Each structure stands twice: as C-alpha cells, then as structure tokens.
Amino acid sequence: MxxxxxxxxxxxxxxxxxxxxxxxxxxxxxxxxxxxxxxxxxxxxxxxxxxxxxxxxxxxxxxxxxxxxxxxxxxxGTAEQPGAVPAAFEAEQAAQCGYCIAGMIMRTQALLERNNRPTEAEVRSQLAPNLCRCGTHMRILRAVRRAAVAMGGGVQESSP
Structure with a gap:
C-alpha cells in the first residue's frame, strides 16, 4: 500500500x-x-x-x-471556474489537438508561482522540455503572458 x-x-x-x-x-x-x-x-x-x-x-x-x-x-480549478493559467490557455485558444496542453499548463503554473514576472527567455526555457506537435507555440506564449498578468505580474522582454 x-x-x-x-x-x-x-x-x-x-x-x-x-x-x-x-x-x-x-x-x-x-x-x-x-x-x-x-x-x-x-x-x-x-x-x-x-x-x-x-x-x-x-x-x-x-x-x-x-x-x-x-x-x-x-x-x-474546474471547467466552470478554472485557475488563472488554464483560463488564459482557454482564452488564447492555445490548444489545437490538446495533447500537450496539460503539461504546458503545469510548467507555466510552476514558473508563475515561483516568478510572476519572468522574462521571455525564462518562459521559453521553462516550456522547452514539453513538445507541441501542432505548432501552437505562439498561442501558448500569449497564454503564458495573459496568465502572468492575471497573477499580478507580466512577461518582460528578454534582453538581447
């Protein structure tokens, strides 16, 4: 047991x-x-x-x-009352086939709980281990930005 x-x-x-x-x-x-x-x-x-x-x-x-x-x-959260991250992914229509989305949401949740003002580079690095075969990467990045704002932060531009 x-x-x-x-x-x-x-x-x-x-x-x-x-x-x-x-x-x-x-x-x-x-x-x-x-x-x-x-x-x-x-x-x-x-x-x-x-x-x-x-x-x-x-x-x-x-x-x-x-x-x-x-x-x-x-x-x-629930379908009726999703948390900030799932709600942002839904609002940005980040899922196409949906297979990767739960994993992307969980990685985003972990990042934004630790740092709700990550740089673009930090976001990309955090999500890199998870693959999306449908190519909704830009929608996923928009969803992360939206979730960061909803959690009282925002995504900062990466320095060159």
Missing part, C-alpha cells in the same frame, strides 16, 4: 511501488489530465507538479512520492 497526496487529497493505493505515477493517476485515481506521450520523459505530455516543481510523471515511481505534494491539472 502506498499513500499519496494528490491535489490536496490523500489516497491509499494497492499498487506495485515501482508503478509510474502517470499510471496511478490515470488508472487508479481517474485523473486523466496528464497524458501518456512517449513514456520516456521526452515529450512532457505527462507533466505534473511534485512539490511545486514540474516532473515527467511517466518516469517517477510512486514509492518515491510518499510525503510529497502532487498536483495535476485537475488541481488547478
């Missing part, structure tokens, strides 16, 4: 301790926001926050998460 705290709720799961977090989230907790993309930590579709830092949930065994705080996109 493994006890995890996900989105502020404690869950006790009867699963193999080596089970990747992604599988426990999707199969045992019915939290389907994090997606299976590559299973190798190379695409970012499975990104969640562990202790407020982005992590590829496909690579993290649940045994390493006891006592740690896990947040998924489901923990950032």
């Amino acid at each position: 493994i006890t995890l705290t996900v989105n502020g709720t404690t869950h006790t799961l009867d699963v193999d301790p080596e089970t990747p977090l992604l599988y426990a989230l999707r199969n045992d907790l019915a939290l389907n926001g994090a997606k299976f993309g590559c299973g190798l930590g190379q695409c970012g579709a499975c990104t969640v926050l562990i202790d407020d830092r982005p992590a590829f949930s496909c690579l993290v065994p649940i045994a390493s998460l006891v006592g740690r705080k896990i947040r998924t996109i489901e923990g950032l």
Whole structure:
C-alpha cells in the first residue's frame, strides 16, 4: 500500500511501488489530465507538479512520492471556474489537438508561482522540455503572458 497526496487529497493505493505515477493517476485515481506521450520523459505530455516543481510523471515511481505534494491539472480549478493559467490557455485558444496542453499548463503554473514576472527567455526555457506537435507555440506564449498578468505580474522582454 502506498499513500499519496494528490491535489490536496490523500489516497491509499494497492499498487506495485515501482508503478509510474502517470499510471496511478490515470488508472487508479481517474485523473486523466496528464497524458501518456512517449513514456520516456521526452515529450512532457505527462507533466505534473511534485512539490511545486514540474516532473515527467511517466518516469517517477510512486514509492518515491510518499510525503510529497502532487498536483495535476485537475488541481488547478474546474471547467466552470478554472485557475488563472488554464483560463488564459482557454482564452488564447492555445490548444489545437490538446495533447500537450496539460503539461504546458503545469510548467507555466510552476514558473508563475515561483516568478510572476519572468522574462521571455525564462518562459521559453521553462516550456522547452514539453513538445507541441501542432505548432501552437505562439498561442501558448500569449497564454503564458495573459496568465502572468492575471497573477499580478507580466512577461518582460528578454534582453538581447
């Protein structure tokens, strides 16, 4: 038995301790926001926050998460009342196929909680590990700018 705290709720799961977090989230907790993309930590579709830092949930065994705080996109609000970051992504229509968006939102959330006035370069660096195959990068960047403003900050121009 493994006890995890996900989105502020404690869950006790009867699963193999080596089970990747992604599988426990999707199969045992019915939290389907994090997606299976590559299973190798190379695409970012499975990104969640562990202790407020982005992590590829496909690579993290649940045994390493006891006592740690896990947040998924489901923990950032509801469809009726989304948090600032999901609302900004929706307003900017940042999703095309939508597969990468949960991971992009989680990386953005982590960045803006740490620094709500990042530079353009910091934003791009933070999002770089997550891939978007549809090419909505410019909409994603606009969504990050909008979310930063909604969180009391803004994105600064990078110096040359």
